[in-house]
Amino acid sequence: MAQSKLHIAMNPWFAFGHLNAFLHLSNLIAARGHRISFLTPKKAQAKLEDFNNHPDLIKFIPLTVPHVEGLPVGAETTNDVPDHQGSLIMTAMDKTRPEVEAILKDLKPDVVFFDFTYWLPEVTKQLGIKSLQYCITSASTVAYILVRSSTKLDEGQQLTEDELMKPPADFPPSSTITLHRHEARALSFTTHRTYGEGISFHERIVYALRDADGYGFRSCREIEGTYCDYIENHFKKPSILFGPTIPQLPTTPLDENKAKWLGQFKPGSVVFCAFGSECVMEKNNFQELLLGIELTGLPFFIGLKPPSGTETIDEALPEGFKERVQGRGIVEGGWIQQLQIMAHPSVGCFISHGGLSSVTEALVNNTQLVIIPQRGDQYIIARLMSGDMKVAVEVEMREEDGWYSKENVCTTVKSVMDEGNETGKQIRANKLKLKEFLLDENLESTYLDSALDRLKETLLK
Template sequence: MDQSTLHIVMYPWFAFGHMNSFLNLANKFALRGHRISFFTPTKAQAKLEPSNAYPNLIRFIPIVVPHVEGLPVGAETTADVPDDKGSLIMTAMDRTRPDVEVALKELKPDLVFFDFTYWLPSVTRPLGIKSVQYCITSTATVAYILVPASSRLDKGLQLSEEELMNPPPDFPPNSSIKLHRHEARSLSHTTYRQYGDNISFHERLVYSLRDADAFGFRSCKEIEGPYCDYVGNHFGKPTLLLGLTLPTPPSTQLEEKWAKWLNQCKPGSVIFCAFGSECVMEKNQFQELLLGFELTGLPFFVALKPPTGTNTVDEALPEGFKERVQGRGIVEGGWVQQQHIMAHPSVGCFVGHSGLSSVTEALINNPQLILIPQRGDQYIIVRLMSGDLKVAVEIEAREEDGWYTKENVCNAVNTVMDENNETGKQVRANRLKLKEFLLRDDLEASCIDTSLEKMKAMVKK
């Protein structure tokens, strides 16, 4: 190791979406010779190891997750518990603080990247270690919600639903982001709910942004420049724009049964729908979505968790649905190889919940993009993609409650799949331009290298 290389610790939230995003970034740093110590729950390490492209430079350091009353014995990550137990996982993560402090004293890294552990800056600062709050969602989300929320925190106030429906007065003027009432209601609940012992989710994030030495965002100026400037100016901290940290192409093959089914479909004809590993839909909306796909007359591959109140997707299917779509439609309730399927030439459009990782996967592949946000930052990301950038189509839904019909689903699919649709033409053209931009050889390298230079300057101070 020469003097120009850094030793970076990463401590992401105990959810695989966060851990995988941090590991993806770690691979980018390791590619340039930097050393990474990656804190991870003990059992989670085995699932992360296959994605470690540089085991000589990225070292996993297992962290014992303390048991918290109310959690199943052995629970370590959000994947081990239902959504309503996430706060207890956060409590357990907060209680790792003594062990983390001991480890940092021994490791003596240059920087620590974190996201939800708001207390880390108070640990790193006395040790002379710089801290970076790395946000894996869009910068626009931080700008829209956390900047105005931070100004209210010291006054003990919360943003009202009315205030959340509209951006703050000094928000970037050309933004398309605005929330519907049910989205504002949902975001208010998410933002102000307790997340850990005696701390709300919004306090946790605002304290992290306020106390860190710098911010890191999965973005670049060309996509979210005004939002990046808005956040940086508000908090007065160095901002690291690390690019979208595109996923490394998978080295394994697509499972044979799925490859065989997709290979028999025409190029660009298949609808692929997936909402991630944590999203659980209501049964009636789940059924309406499937009926919408049926209505298109196109082949479709759906990978969704069993909806609320059911144990399997089969028991949740609309009456007669399975027989009507036999051979044309697949509904799978377990994990599938999303990256592989997204890249298959038969897939013509991807229907997702607006999670940034899935959106990014779609943008660097060929499917057209249809979005239907389910919660949290997804309400912001969908407006960024469909409004600001015009690279996606949002499924139309009722403003008061977010309900969408099978006809809404079918219309959205037709918009992007019909070559003669004018809106579809614009979206397809914009998406192609963005794909070419994102896959430019120098884009990600420039973002990472510029950020590393800023990090080195921080360490020297």
């Protein structure tokens, strides 16, 4: 088996963040001559085909997504519905089980990579196929929340807010991860909400962890090795690091007008703020963030979605803000070229919500990193980067409700932008070391080869 080529089936959650992450891994694996069968909704296939770098080895298997009452006709992915209907898409995905089972019975792959379909390990066991839960979140998030959630679930209980605020008693002693009260409350709500028919999000992920033959993470030992070991020691199953997903240099240049605007400022002087394509802030938090950035006196480029209760960015701006910052600040509400902007020489600080992809993009660029986590695994990633790795700083928030003041935003940004500030110096030095490591030309291939070897030696022996 060590020298043989694998046949791997991919069954990712019907959201493009997951579909794209699984396809990225598929491309890397197929580059080594392994065969991939990629299960995807029919309409999503058309959007993925252009990113298939090895069509001779990666074959899309279209799935018929059953209609579920409450969903628009033809809805197949989370991209087709508002956030609150994501659970119904999950119900529809669960209803593909008979078709998935028939496909796998016919294909007979060596292993199936999956994430949210908690029932898949039961299917694969019956067919004599191995399963690996490939998590696109951080290993530290799984270790902090889901390992002990599995124990509580076995006891018929749920993790309380107080328990979520503190790490488990046997957690890696090197970890600095803890949660604030408002973060624990938000995570408790998120994990225990219904996600699919008759099952909570927490149960869905824990059952998948419990029943899978192994786990995969898009990370590396140098960042999350202790957490990966912790997961493996708890579940007594292989926990495999496939290496971090390093963003590729964009082939499309930065918009000419934006490049010209950024080019008028000196290198490393511009503050760039973006919270991803899904984050919608409350209006008061949105305005306080803008006022804090204004208070720094630095030039800035902000790309955020209009806050809740508003239709456009202009109507959400603080009173008089647009006039006061004219010439040194831009706020936009649509899609932005995040990687191209971050790579511009004038940009010296990136304010992020702590999403894993955005943080990774910042780590391989020269920008200082400030994090204001908004939800879910972003709380854990923020502690990982600011505490364990010391490559970022967080804006101080109020313990009970997560409120931050414009003064806190300003002070934090200036601490990393001021070259004489000791915190800024330490963050810059640590981040430079990590950047050099992540951009090592052999990193990706070394980790992937090691992961595939371990997959064969453990799951497929």
